[in-house]
Structures are given as structure tokens and as C-alpha cells.
Amino acid sequence: MLRYLGRRLLLIPVVLIGLSILTFTIARIVPGDPVKLAAGPQARPEQVERLRADFGLDRPLIEQYFTYMGGLIQGNWGYSISNRRAVGPDLVRYFMATLELTILSTIIGISIGIPLAIISARWRDRFPDHGARFFSIGAGSIPVFWIAIVLQIVLAQNLRLLPVSGRVDPRADFPEIITGMLLVDTLLRGNLSGFGTALRYIIIPAICQSLLVISVVTRQLRGDLLDMMNKDFVRVARANGIPERLIWMRYLMKNTLIATVSMLGFLIGYQLGGAPLIEYVLDWPGIGQYALKAALLLDFQPIMGATLFVGCVIVVVNLLTDLVYRRIDPRIGFK
Amino acid sequence: MTPPVVNNLIAEFRAGRMSRRQFLAMLTTLGATAAAGTVLGYAPALRSTAALSPLKQIDPKVLIYGGGQDVATIDPSDRVDYSISAIMRQLYDRLFRFEGGWPQPIEAGLCQEWSSNEDASVWTFTITDQAKFHDGSPLTAMDVVYSYQRTLRFQRQRSSLLSAYLSVDGVTAPDATTVVMTLTTPYPAFDRLLAFLEQPIVSEAIATANEVDGDEGAAWLVDHEAGSGPFKIANWQVGTVYELEAVPDYWQGWPGAGRLSGVVWQKSEDAGTRKSGLLSGNFDISDTISVTDVEEINSTAGIAAAVNFGLLGGYLKYNTQEGPTADLNFRKFLNYSFNRQAFADSQLGFVNAMTGPIPEGIPGYDPNAEPQYTYDPAAARAALDASPYKDGGFSIDFVYVSGLDFEEAAGLILLDELRAYNITLNLIPKNWPDIVGGCSVPAGGAPIAFIFDQFPPLADTWLIEKYSSKSWDRPTGGSYQACSFYKNDEVDALLDELRVTVDAARSEEIVVMVQSMIAADAPDLPLYVAPNVLGLSNRVKGFTYFGDISVDFWRLWIDDAT
Numbered sequence: 001m002l003r004y005l006g007r008r009l010l011l012i013p014v015v016l017i018g019l020s021i022l023t024f025t026i027a028r029i030v031p032g033d034p035v036k037l038a039a040g041p042q043a044r045p046e047q048v049e050r051l052r053a054d055f056g057l058d059r060p061l062i063e064q065y066f067t068y069m070g071g072l073i074q075g076n077w078g079y080s081i082s083n084r085r086a087v088g089p090d091l092v093r094y095f096m097a098t099l100e101l102t103i104l105s106t107i108i109g110i111s112i113g114i115p116l117a118i119i120s121a122r123w124r125d126r127f128p129d130h131g132a133r134f135f136s137i138g139a140g141s142i143p144v145f146w147i148a149i150v151l152q153i154v155l156a157q158n159l160r161l162l163p164v165s166g167r168v169d170p171r172a173d174f175p176e177i178i179t180g181m182l183l184v185d186t187l188l189r190g191n192l193s194g195f196g197t198a199l200r201y202i203i204i205p206a207i208c209q210s211l212l213v214i215s216v217v218t219r220q221l222r223g224d225l226l227d228m229m230n231k232d233f234v235r236v237a238r239a240n241g242i243p244e245r246l247i248w249m250r251y252l253m254k255n256t257l258i259a260t261v262s263m264l265g266f267l268i269g270y271q272l273g274g275a276p277l278i279e280y281v282l283d284w285p286g287i288g289q290y291a292l293k294a295a296l297l298l299d300f301q302p303i304m305g306a307t308l309f310v311g312c313v314i315v316v317v318n319l320l321t322d323l324v325y326r327r328i329d330p331r332i333g334f335k
Numbered sequence: 336m337t338p339p340v341v342n343n344l345i346a347e348f349r350a351g352r353m354s355r356r357q358f359l360a361m362l363t364t365l366g367a368t369a370a371a372g373t374v375l376g377y378a379p380a381l382r383s384t385a386a387l388s389p390l391k392q393i394d395p396k397v398l399i400y401g402g403g404q405d406v407a408t409i410d411p412s413d414r415v416d417y418s419i420s421a422i423m424r425q426l427y428d429r430l431f432r433f434e435g436g437w438p439q440p441i442e443a444g445l446c447q448e449w450s451s452n453e454d455a456s457v458w459t460f461t462i463t464d465q466a467k468f469h470d471g472s473p474l475t476a477m478d479v480v481y482s483y484q485r486t487l488r489f490q491r492q493r494s495s496l497l498s499a500y501l502s503v504d505g506v507t508a509p510d511a512t513t514v515v516m517t518l519t520t521p522y523p524a525f526d527r528l529l530a531f532l533e534q535p536i537v538s539e540a541i542a543t544a545n546e547v548d549g550d551e552g553a554a555w556l557v558d559h560e561a562g563s564g565p566f567k568i569a570n571w572q573v574g575t576v577y578e579l580e581a582v583p584d585y586w587q588g589w590p591g592a593g594r595l596s597g598v599v600w601q602k603s604e605d606a607g608t609r610k611s612g613l614l615s616g617n618f619d620i621s622d623t624i625s626v627t628d629v630e631e632i633n634s635t636a637g638i639a640a641a642v643n644f645g646l647l648g649g650y651l652k653y654n655t656q657e658g659p660t661a662d663l664n665f666r667k668f669l670n671y672s673f674n675r676q677a678f679a680d681s682q683l684g685f686v687n688a689m690t691g692p693i694p695e696g697i698p699g700y701d702p703n704a705e706p707q708y709t710y711d712p713a714a715a716r717a718a719l720d721a722s723p724y725k726d727g728g729f730s731i732d733f734v735y736v737s738g739l740d741f742e743e744a745a746g747l748i749l750l751d752e753l754r755a756y757n758i759t760l761n762l763i764p765k766n767w768p769d770i771v772g773g774c775s776v777p778a779g780g781a782p783i784a785f786i787f788d789q790f791p792p793l794a795d796t797w798l799i800e801k802y803s804s805k806s807w808d809r810p811t812g813g814s815y816q817a818c819s820f821y822k823n824d825e826v827d828a829l830l831d832e833l834r835v836t837v838d839a840a841r842s843e844e845i846v847v848m849v850q851s852m853i854a855a856d857a858p859d860l861p862l863y864v865a866p867n868v869l870g871l872s873n874r875v876k877g878f879t880y881f882g883d884i885s886v887d888f889w890r891l892w893i894d895d896a897t
Contacts (some may be wrong), residue, residue, distance in 0.1 A: 032768035033775065036814070040414060040492035041788075042800060044499070045811035047490050083407035083414065085557055085573070093573060149607060157615040164612045167575050170399050170599035174570045174578075281605050285574035293405075298768045 001326075008319050015315055016308055020072075023307040024065050027300055034298035038081045055081050057300075068304065077309075078301030080294070087305040090290065095272075095309065096180025097167060098286035102271040104183070104206040106264070109213025114260075116214065117221035118248070124226060132218060140215030145277040148208045152282070155204060162200055165283035169197045205284045209275055213267055220263050224256035257328055265321030269314040395581060395596035396893040398875065401603040401618035402885070406577050410556045411535035412486040415493055417622075420533060421885035422600060425579055427535030427562035428466055428587075430479070431526070434881040434890075437643065438696045439792055441530045444587075445474065446514075449526055455837050456521040460514045465586045468538045469560070469567045476508035481539035483516075485551055496791065497532055500525060523837045524793055531791040537561045565589070565889045569597060576601055579888075591877040593892030613638055613870040619893065620875060622885055624868040626685040632870050641869045643880040644687040646792060648694045651745065651860040652784045656777035656820040659731055664722035666857040669783070670708035671715035672752045673745075673860055681744040685868070689861035691850050692798065696882060699794035699846035707854040707861075719756060727757030734773070734781035737764035742785040745862065749783075775812030777820040787865065788816050792882070794846045795833045802853055803830045819858035826852050 035057055039048045052058045056067055071078060077088035113136075120132035156164040167182065168174055175194045178185045183202065186194035228234060229252065237247050274288020287306060294302035325332050404418040411427060424434065430446040433439050448461040466474035483506045486494045505517040518525065541561035542552035552561070558571050565587070566579035577600040601618065603609045606625045612618035614635055624632065624640060632640040653660035653669065660666055679686040687695065690704040719725050733749065735742035743762065750760040763781070765773075770786070773779045790797045800806050800814070804822040807813025813820065826849055833845045867884045877891045 032766070032772035034768060036775070036812075037768050037771050038414070038492075040495055041814050041816055042495035042796075043492065043814070044495060045809055047495060047498075048811055050490050083557070084410070084553065085408065086554070090573065097575075152608065152611050156617070157611045160615055164615050164617045165603055165605075165608045166601055168572070170576055170578065170601050171397060174572060174576065281608060283601070283603050283605070283608060285602075290574070296766055296768070 005319075005323075008322070012312065012315050016311060017069075019311045020069060020304065020308055021065075023304055024068070027298070027303050028061060028064075030298065032298050034081055034300060037297060038299075051081070055079075055300075068301070072308070077305040080299050080302050082297050082299050087302050090302070091287070091305050091309045093180060094274075094285055094287045094290040095313075097284060098272060098274050098288065100181035100183060101202065101205055101209055101275075101284060101286060102268060103181075104202060105209035105271065106213055106268055108206055108210035109217055109267075110264070112210070113214040113217030114221060116218045117225060118253075120218065120222045121225035121229065122248075132222070136215045136218035136222075139211040140219075142211075143277075144208045144211060144275070145281050147211060148204065148278055148281040151204045151207060162203055165281075167198075167201050167283075167285055169201070172197055205278055205282045208278050208282070209271060213264075213271075216263055216267060217260060221256060221260050224259050225252055228252050228256050254328075258325060261321065261324055261328060265317055265324075269317040272313050272317065273310045393593035393892060393894050393896075395583075395594050396895075397597040397599060398595050398619045398888065398891060398893060399599050399601060399617065400886075400888075401609045401612040401621035402600045403604060403606070403609060403621075403623035405574060405602045405604070406600060408557045409560060410553055411482060411537045411562075412489040412493055412551075412553075413491050413557075417884040418600070420883070421888075422577065422579070423535045424533065424564065425566035425598065425888050426560040426564045426568070427537065428474070428564050429530075429533045429535060430460060430462075431530035431533075433530045433533060434883065434887040435879070437645075437880050437882050439530075439882050441527060445479065445536060451523075451525070453837075454521045455523040455525060456518050458516045458518070458525055460516070462512045462514060463586075464512050466563050467586060468541070468563045469582065470538070470541065472538060472540060474536060474538070474563050475511045476514045477511070478539050479514045479536050480506045480508045481542070482534055482536045485537070485542070486534060488551070489553075493532070493534070496528065496796065497534070500528070520835060521837055523839065523842070524795070527793060528791060528796075531793070535562060535564075538563075566598060574602065585889075590890050591892045593876065593894060595888060595891055595893065598888045610870065613872070616872070618870075619872045620886060621870040622867075624870045626683050626866060626868060628870075629683070629685070629868060637873050639871055639873065641871060641878065641880065642685060642866050643882075644695065644864045645867045645882040645884070646694065646696055647787055647789045647865045647867075647884075648689060649742075649745075649785065649787050649862045649865055651749075651862060652786050652818045653857070653859060654777055654780040654782050654784075654818075654820055655822070655856075655858045657780065658782045659722075659724050659729070660782045662722045662724070663857065664718045665724055667708070668715050668718040668722060668724075668756075669749070670857050670860045671711045671718055672749065672756075673708070673862075674710045674748050674752060675706065675862070676710065677748045678745055678862070681748070682741055682863075685866045687864040687866070689863055692802070692853050692859075692861055693794060693846070693850060694861070694864045697790075697792050697794055697797055699843070699850070708857070715752075716756075724758075730759035730761050731782045732761045732763050733783045733785070734763045734765055734770060735785040736767050736770065739785075741865075745785055770818075771815045774807075774815040774818035776807075780818055780820060784818055786815055786818055790816075795830070795842070798846070798849055798853075799830050799834060802849070802858065803827055821853070821856065821858035823852065823856055826856075 035048055035052045039051050056064055068078060077091060079086055116132045116136065120129045123129050152164055155162045175182050175186045175191060175198065176189055178188055182198040183195060186198055234247060234251055237251055274286045274291060276288035276292040278284060279286040279289035287310060291306035294306060402418050404416065406418045406422050408414060408419065409422060409426065428445045430444055432442040432444045435442045445462050445466055446460045447463050449458065451458045462476045462479055468474055484503045487498055487501065487503045500518045500520050500522050501516055502519055505519065507515050509515060538561040542556060545552040545555035547554055558573060560568050565585040566581055569580040570578040578597060580597040581595055603612055606623065609621035610624060610628045613621040613632065629640045629642060632638055653666050655661055675688055688706055690706045693699045733746045735746055746762040750762060753760050770784060773781055788801065790800060800816045802821050804827050806817035807820050808822065829845050829849050833842060836842050871878060874893045874895055875891055876894050878886060879890055
């Protein structure tokens with residue numbers, strides 16, 4: 001296992017170098033001049049050129065790339081040309097908000113998606129199945145930003161049960177940061193009221209983000225369960241009088257879990273890349289919004305930073321998913 | 336002198352937040368109180384806002400502000416936009432205040448008196464000795480010098496207009512309360528320029544103490560403050576929440592009948608969310624409200640929309656150097672073809688039509704002038720017939736900022752009109768950086784681009800940046816204001832003269848002449864001044880419009896009793 005782990009870890013830099021070349025190229029060939037934009041409308045020519053030189057954008061592209069990568073190796077993620085903020089700390093700050101949202105939405109997604117899939121498969125082509133399929137297809141096909149707006153209007157604006165947007169209550173004390181995930185930080189500090197507040201703020205974004213997880217998990221697991229239910233070993237189990245509950249828990253669920261875990265790994269990686277639309281509508285300060293804003297401003301180093309950071313996270317998530325496979329099914333070897 | 340409370344009453348009434356009956360009742364009450372006070376010998380107290388105000392003893396409260404934009408940096412020498420300026424006004428003092436009303440008057444800030452020599456090349460400013468930084472240290476003329484020099488040294492966005500007139504060596508402090516600025520180019524409106532630029536005065540000691548590798552505190556000041564303004568930072572969570580707390584003993588005092596205890600700028604980039612925040616009571620004020628939401632806000636109890644017109648002018652800019660729009664008659668055809676009324680209708684009437692290159696609020700604006708080009712199909716036909724494109728049969732691009740429906744509406748109106756002349760208009764949405772990049776050289780410029788310009792309220796700057804060929808015909812290319820790539824040698828010469836003349840009469844004469852010459856060349860269609868729409872809870876008092884998208888929190892207070 002260690003050899004496998006080492007080999008996978010060694011592949012990470014290779015993947016990231018490929019990603020960096022791709023991102024660098026795309027970021028530099030798109031039209032527009034980020035320097036002029038950052039210098040402002042009344043900037044004199046010498047100001048524009050100075051700014052270009054400050055960020056090394058007057059150097060040959062190859063030199064720019066190696067300078068950036070050299071900095072990255074030393075832990076320097078660069079600076080935003082639009083506001084001069086250091087990219088590294090900002091990436092961590094925004095990513096932790098995304099991570100918190102991803103964890104909660106995945107928990108919600110699994111908690112609803114798995115029971116829904118079981119109900120759907122157990123009562124195939126009957127009313128519960130139709131209801132579950134209607135819900136899961138709807139959850140996956142309705143645009144999340146629309147759901148976000150509807151929840152915002154109903155739960156926040158009309159019923160006033162939850163806040164409209166944001167991550168913290170502006171009228172309350174800001175929780176002390178430990179991990180950057182407010183739900184975790186407030187619990188670690190024993191700040192239950194802060195935890196409640198943080199929970200109120202994350203509910204709408206988490207519901208919106210979990211819809212995709214619910215949809216995918218329900219449909220994937222339902223299909224796998226139905227497929228598995230027709231397998232010989234399940235029929236034999238039934239013929240032998242094994243209780244239905246045991247068949248479901250020991251035979252069906254265990255054998256269908258690998259595909260679901262695989263899909264979950266993909267979904268978690270996808271969510272960790274941020275959800276710009278949800279973040280935009282609900283003002284959730286996540287990495288998706290950070291990257292999108294940087295892209296719209298052609299802010300080169302934040303674009304590179306966000307892409308590489310998220311790329312790195314996805315590679316790690318994929319590795320962890322592979323390790324979980326092995327745990328679920330010992331027949332899978334580390335080769 | 337009118338007592339402040341009466342001014343506030345008048346402002347509330349004018350803003351429509353108080354009925355005529357309430358207004359008269361309050362005025363009568365105040366009058367009776369004043370009379371009783373005089374009889375009882377307490378008349379002097381009436382000059383004190385606190386003593387006069389029916390809102391006295393109002394507990395300061397925190398105001399939650401839904402801002403449509405993030406506060407990207409608070410470095411006093413870096414970039415500027417409306418959200419940064421709104422926050423900087425609270426954290427830092429400036430030489431002048433510029434938020435006393437509309438059109439914008441210059442009010443004394445740190446600078447109590449100022450004067451210039453005869454040719455406006457040397458300016459002397461007397462600085463108050465009352466101001467203190469938030470750490471308790473006194474603010475002196477040396478801090479003013481440091482702040483201006485720091486900005487000029489950094490050569491970032493905030494220095495752009497300033498460095499045309501002032502060099503680092505040109506700012507000196509002969510003593511602790513005097514600042515002298517010796518200009519590289521004489522400029523009679525320099526005080527107005529300084530007021531507009533709102534250079535925040537930073538504590539030299541604090542900036543220096545937080546210096547890393549000679550950065551003059553830049554890395555630290557990006558999210559910390561070293562100012563003397565009415566508020567200081569209570570909590571600064573980048574991208575999440577920006578919280579300010581009031582400095583109760585602020586050296587300039589508090590102008591309203593009450594004050595805020597703090598302000599929270601909650602970034603809310605989606606217009607729908609800002610409206611929902613206001614309707615749900617989450618926000619006390621929301622800025623950049625869509626005009627389509629004004630009616631709903633005004634019909635909701637407890638909140639109201641304030642619609643005002645400022646300095647954001649929308650223009651259809653034509654590429655005067657390339658393609659069909661290089662032809663004068665074709666440009667005139669486009670101008671006569673644009674149906675301004677249809678556009679105003681598409682914006683529900685929230686449009687302040689521009690009559691010429693200079694909008695309302697800028698010196699040189701003529702309030703009586705009719706728009707130089709109105710919708711006139713006959714004149715459009717005549718202009719097109721006089722051009723080489725009279726038969727049509729070609730297409731032309733109309734570039735606008737992706738996602739801005741009002742810009743797209745202008746394109747659709749023109750598209751519909753040009754169809755009758757067998758000309759196809761291609762509506763091309765682009766990201767703003769692409770549009771800015773396209774404005775560098777004529778070869779890359781769009782034939783027609785919808786561009787919003789915001790400038791200082793100075794006629795010379797407004798005209799030069801847009802219509803002088805020096806603003807684009809240079810090795811580094813042009814800016815988006817000059818996206819018409821307009822070149823008229825006579826206009827260039829007059830604008831050069833306008834920049835340096837100290838003769839006010841000549842200056843006015845040039846502004847009038849130049850506007851007329853520009854209109855004759857039709858390098859653009861000055862379309863409209865966009866409204867600044869704020870949604871305010873009725874609890875919020877003291878709002879005064881001053882041409883900006885945001886508000887001055889220093890003047891506000893919250894009163895739950897009304």
C-alpha cells in the first residue's frame with residue numbers, strides 16, 4: 001500500500017505541472033489587457049508600463065512561467081494585479097468556506113440520497129419510486145441558482161426564517177477563526193450560539209449544493225440496486241430464507257457501494273472547485289467566486305493559483321477515493 | 336442660519352420619506368419649542384443639534400449596508416472604486432469633503448483654509464491642529480505630505496490624475512499646519528480636483544512601523560487602517576464582512592441628530608439579493624438597486640428607493656478611424672437613428688438624457704440645451720444617403736458588456752432601426768477586460784461600443800480624456816474613454832489650451848466651443864446619465880445625495896421611533 005501511495009503522490013507534481021502549463025497558456029492567450037484594466041481609466045502610459053514591469057508581464061512568456069513556478073515552489077502564490085493582495089492566504093480563506101459547504105452539502109446529499117434510492121428500488125415502479133425519481137431528476141435538472149433565489153425569497157424574504165445571504169451575522173460577534181470552517185470553529189470554542197448562527201447562514205447554500213448530490217446518488221444507487229437485485233446470489237439468499245433486511249444491508253448495499261463511492265468522490269472534487277452561481281447569489285465567499293472574479297478581471301496570478309489549488313485538491317480527493325475502494329472491497333489490490 | 340434639525344426635516348420631506356402633514360406638524364412643534372425656549376431663556380440651546388432635535392438621545396446603532404461590490408483594498412494609495420471610496424471616507428480624513436450635496440460643493444475637511452498664487456501654480460493649505468489618528472497621535476501637515484508623496488511614489492490608480500499636476504518634490508510642509516503644493520502645470524481648479532480625488536491622509540508613523548521590504552506599509556494597509564476618520568475597523572474579514580465602529584469623539588463631531596455606532600458593509604453582488612436583503616430587513620441600505628425593482632421597493636412599507644443621477648454617463652462610441660463609422664455622415668445617420676424615447680421607456684423612464692458631451696453636474700453643462708441628435712428618421716435617411724453606405728447590405732458590430740441588460744436594450748433598439756436600412760447590427764456581448772483591451776488601437780476597436788464613463792466633475796478632464804487624440808494616439812494605446820479614437824487637430828489644440836489656461840472666461844469659452852465642434856463630428860452619441868438607485872429603510876436618517884453610488888455613513892443615524 002505504501003508503495004502505491006508513494007507512486008500516486010509522485011504523480012501529483014506531474015499532473016500539476018501539466019495543469020499549470022495549460023492554465024498559463026489559456027490565461028495568456030485570451031484577449032484583453034489586465035494591466036490596463038488594473039491601472040485604471042486615467043492611467044498614464046508610464047503607469048501602465050510600470051505596473052506591467054512590477055508583475056513581470058513585460059518579460060517573455062517562458063520566463064514569466066518559470067518565474068511563477070519558481071515562486072510557487074517556494075510557497076509564493078503571487079499577488080493579485082487588481083488589488084495587490086497575496087494570493088496564497090486568500091486561496092486558503094476562500095477554500096475553507098467552500099470546504100465547509102461541501103462537507104455539509106455532501107452529508108445532506110447522502111442522508112437524503114441513499115434512503116431515497118433504497119425506497120425507490122424497494123418499491124420499484126410504484127408511487128414511492130415515481131416520487132423519488134421525480135424528485136431526483138428535478139433536483140439535478142433545475143438550475144441551482146434558481147433554487148437559491150426561490151429559497152431566498154421564500155425562507156428569507158417572506159418567512160424571515162433564515163438570512164438572505166452571507167456567511168456570518170453582521171450584528172453578532174465574528175467567531176474566532178481556527179480552521180476557517182465556522183461550524184467547526186464555533187464548536188471547538190464551545191460557542192453554541194455562534195454555531196447556531198453559522199448553521200442558519202449555511203442552510204440555504206448547503207441545500208442548493210446538496211441537490212446535485214441527492215440527484216446523482218439517488219439515481220446511481222437506485223440503478224445499481226435494481227441491477228444487483230436480479231443477481232443470482234440475491235435470489236439464492238432469498239430462496240434460503242435470509243431475512244430481507246439482511247439481504248439489503250449485507251448483500252445489496254455493500255455490493256453497490258463502490259460505484260456510489262466513486263461517484264461521490266467525483267462529486268466532492270467537483271464541489272470543492274466551488275459553485276460560482278450559488279456563491280454569487282447567496283454571497284458565500286467560496287473559491288468559485290474568487291476564481292470567477294479573477295477570470296473576469298484577467299487577474300493572472302489568482303487564476304493560476306485557484307486552478308492549481310483546486311487541481312491539487314481534486315487529485316488528493318481522487319487518491320482518497322481509491323483508498324476507500326480498497327477499504328470497502330479488499331479484493332481490489334494496490335497495483 | 337437654519338438649524339440642522341430643520342435641514343434634516345426638509346431633506347426628509349424632499350426625499351419623500353415624510354408626508355406634507357408630518358412635515359408641517361414637526362415644523363410647528365419645532366417652532367413652538369423654539370418660542371418656548373426663547374421665553375424661558377434657553378434659546379442658545381436651539382443652535383445645538385442635540386438640544387433641538389426631536390430625535391435626541393437616540394442610541395447609536397449599527398447600520399447594515401448591502402454593497403454591490405467587494406472592498407478590494409483599503410490601501411490609501413492604491414486603486415479607487417465606489418466601494419473603496421465609501422469605506423475610505425469613514426476610515427480616513429481628507430483635505431476636503433465632497434459629500435455635502437449635489438452638485439458637489441467643496442467643504443472644508445482637514446484643510447481649513449486654502450489659497451493659490453495668481454497663476455494657480457502654488458497652492459497653500461492650512462491644516463487643522465485638532466485632528467487625531469485613531470491611535471491618539473496628532474495628524475500634522477507632515478502626514479498630509481507623506482500621504483500625497485506615497486501616492487505619487489506608488490504610481491498606482493489613485494495617482495493617475497494627480498501626477499499630471501504634482502510631483503513628489505512638489506509637496507512640502509513648512510510647519511505642522513501648513514502644506515504647500517507647487518504644481519508642475521498651473522491648474523485653477525486644483526482644489527476641486529483634490530476634493531474629488533479624496534486622498535486619504537494616513538499616519539506616517541503607523542505606515543512606517545508596518546513597513547516590510549520598503550513597501551511603506553502597503554502589504555499591511557491593504558486590510559488595516561491608519562486613519563483619523565469617524566470610524567475605525569472593528570472586524571475585517573476579506574470577502575465576507577467588513578465592520579466599522581464609530582469613533583465617538585471624532586474631531587469633526589457628528590453632523591446629524593444622531594449617529595451610528597457602527598457600519599457593516601456586507602458584500603452582496605447580486606442585485607436580486609440586495610433587494611431581498613432590504614425587503615427582509617437584513618439590510619438597512621442596499622446600493623445599486625435595479626430600476627425594475629424601484630416600484631416594488633416603494634410599495635413596501637418601511638423602505639423607499641432614492642433615485643438620483645450622478646456622473647456615470649453612457650455613450651455609444653463610434654470607431655472614427657476604421658470601417659463605416661469612420662465616415663462622418665454614417666455616424667450622423669446612427670445618431671439620428673437612435674430612438675432615445677424607446678430607450679428611456681426600456682429603462683422605465685429612469686434616464687437623464689444627455690444633451691451634449693458634458694452631463695449635468697460638470698461645469699460647462701448647459702441645462703437648456705436640447706439633445707444635439709434626436710431621433711429623426713428623415714435626417715437619418717439624408718445622412719445615410721450622403722455616405723458611401725446608402726444601399727446598406729452589410730453588417731456592423733455593436734459591442735456591450737456581457738450581462739448588462741440596459742446596454743443590450745440600447746443595441747436592440749438600434750438593431751431594430753437599422754434593419755429598415757438593410758444594415759445588420761451584430762450584438763456582441765463581451766467581458767469588460769476585452770472591451771478595454773479593444774480600445775487600445777483603432778484596428779482592434781469595435782465599430783460601435785456602449786461604454787460608461789465616470790470622470791471627475793471637471794470639464795477639462797472630462798473632455799480631454801475622451802476627445803483629445805493624445806488620449807489614444809500614443810505608443811501604449813488608448814483607454815476606454817477614448818474608444819472613439821477621435822482626432823480633430825483644432826479640438827486637440829483647444830483642449831491643450833484648456834488644460835493650462837488660468838483665465839476662467841477663456842476656459843468657459845473653450846468648453847462651449849469644443850462641445851459644439853465635437854457634436855458636429857459625432858464621434859459618439861452621448862446617451863444618458865445612469866441613475867444611482869439606493870434602497871433605504873425608513874429607520875435610516877440623514878441621507879444626503881452627493882453624486883456617488885454609495886452614502887456617507889458619517890451623516891447617518893438610525894431612528895427606530897419613526
